[in-house]
Amino acid sequence: MFDLRSQAPATTRTDLLSGLTVALALVPEAVAFAFVAGVPPIVGLHAAFIVGLVTSIFGGRPGMISGATGALAVVLVSLVSEHGIQYMYAAVLLMGALQVLAGVLRLGKFIRMVPHPVMLGFVNGLAIVIFLAQLGQFKVTGPDGSLEWMSGTPLLVMLGLVAATMATIHFLPKLTKAVPASLAAIVGVTLVTIGLDLDTPTVVDFLRTMTGDASASLAGGLPVFALPDVPFDLETLRIVLPYAVILASVGLIESLLTLTLVDEITETRGRGNKECVAQGAANLTCGVFGAMGGCAMIGQSMININSGGRGRLSGITASLVLLAFVLVASPLIEVVPLAALVGVMFMVVLGTFEWSSIRVLTKVPKSDAIVIVLVSSVTVATDLAVAVFVGVVVSALVFAWKHAKNVYVEARTDEEGARVYTLHGPLFFGSTKRFSELFDPRQDPDDVIIDFQYARVSDHSAIEAIDSLAERYLNVGKELHLRHLSPECRQLLRKAGGMVEVNVIEDPRYHVATDALA
Structure with missing residues (x-):
């Protein structure tokens, strides 16, 4: 009407x-x-x-x-x-x-x-x-x-x-x-x-x-x-x-x-x-x-x-x-x-x-x-900038909480006897704890491969989680290989050194932000 x-x-x-x-x-x-x-x-x-x-x-x-x-x-x-x-x-x-x-x-x-x-x-x-x-x-x-x-x-x-x-x-x-x-x-x-x-x-x-x-x-x-x-x-x-x-x-x-x-x-x-x-x-x-x-x-x-x-x-x-x-x-x-x-x-x-x-x-x-x-109420009670800031932060936290539960792996053994974990879902600060719980270095064979083809490494917390996992495998005398890491992720890896194997040819390229539409 x-x-x-x-x-x-x-x-x-x-x-x-x-x-x-x-x-x-x-x-x-x-x-x-x-x-x-x-x-x-x-x-x-x-x-x-x-x-x-x-x-x-x-x-x-x-x-x-x-x-x-x-x-x-x-x-x-x-x-x-x-x-x-x-x-x-x-x-x-x-x-x-x-x-x-x-x-x-x-x-x-x-x-x-x-x-x-x-x-x-x-x-x-x-x-x-x-x-x-x-x-x-x-x-x-x-x-x-x-x-x-x-x-x-x-x-x-x-x-x-x-x-x-x-x-x-x-x-x-x-x-x-x-x-x-x-x-x-x-x-x-x-x-x-x-x-x-x-x-x-x-x-x-x-x-x-x-x-x-x-x-x-x-x-x-x-x-x-x-x-x-x-x-x-x-x-x-x-x-x-x-x-x-x-x-x-x-x-x-x-x-x-x-x-x-x-x-x-x-x-x-x-x-x-x-x-x-x-x-x-x-x-x-x-x-x-x-x-x-x-x-x-x-x-x-x-x-x-x-x-x-x-x-x-x-x-x-x-x-x-x-x-x-x-x-x-x-x-x-x-x-x-x-x-x-x-x-x-x-x-x-x-x-x-x-x-x-x-x-x-x-x-x-x-x-x-x-x-x-919430945004409607804060707009009335304070001002627009505060309301939008609060709304974006709350939405981001809700998004992070929901996606933190969406990380899982599919495990298989390849023809050479290596254990291959195909990781699915976003790896970021909210999902790192869940990510670390998906692996058991003591029970895995000597060679372990994590395939990131269907995963997205998003931030520094994710890099730290990968490095920590690599050190856990190194401490028990086993090798961890990472495949299909994005160039952005590889540039941030500092601690993994020689125990990380990256397939450069098949690595995807991720572009998060662009000015083309601005």
């Missing part, structure tokens, strides 16, 4: 209209994240413009929207509070350099190591985070100046406008697809609010609530070039480097996972390494133009894709329209009711959350179900 995925082809018209829709949704997000980071709203708006524009032009995933994000804001807030905004600019500058380096080193391919259950948990967790973030729009300033929940008529009006927005987005495409449903809903609800003179919070009300300034406005100027006003010395590097590493990691993880999600929805393929470089270039630009930096935004990316935006023009349009709002058209965007934007984001939540994952929880292995729930 709530499948918002669109397979519409990219056109100039749809890109322009979807970009306009995204620009409307970017404004309150940029203001909110600037407030979270403890910097002026214009710093967040400039970041949304710069990051969105640079990544749209040079990024590896056309149609994906980037801007100021909460994931980075929560990291920046402590740096800003302790050292000031200039050190934030320095950290963003270094963050960009690290991201460019990651792209140059072609590290983007490693996002493919993220298991599918982790991806499901990531998507579900972000959907929940987006939903919870919208609940803040249902708060107003109370008589004592503190924020309190809406009640009575204001709450009913807000809920009615949110429902009207969601209904428009859901039902309008069934009638016509001439205009993106999200854009039509925002414009329609805004006109209704103005026409009926409804008392409901608008974008400018949100801005003034966040800043505590009754005269605050979205109006501003162009970003101005200026290097961070900090000493360029080792002390500054000591302060900003830890933040820069975390920011770069969080930004790339969120961007590359969003890229993967957009790939699946559009049935196309982005370029992860190119996106890393573009994200880095965007943050380098932010660092010297007084902006807070950013990364890919899953909510706005979903709005763009669902509105038909597929090409680079959609992201470029969103960034330029956002800048136009700041420079000359702030009165137009300031009257948009928050209810319209909340309704759009609620529909994004419904379309982003993988509802099928609830149904399959009882059908997939328990370990996968646990990973899905």
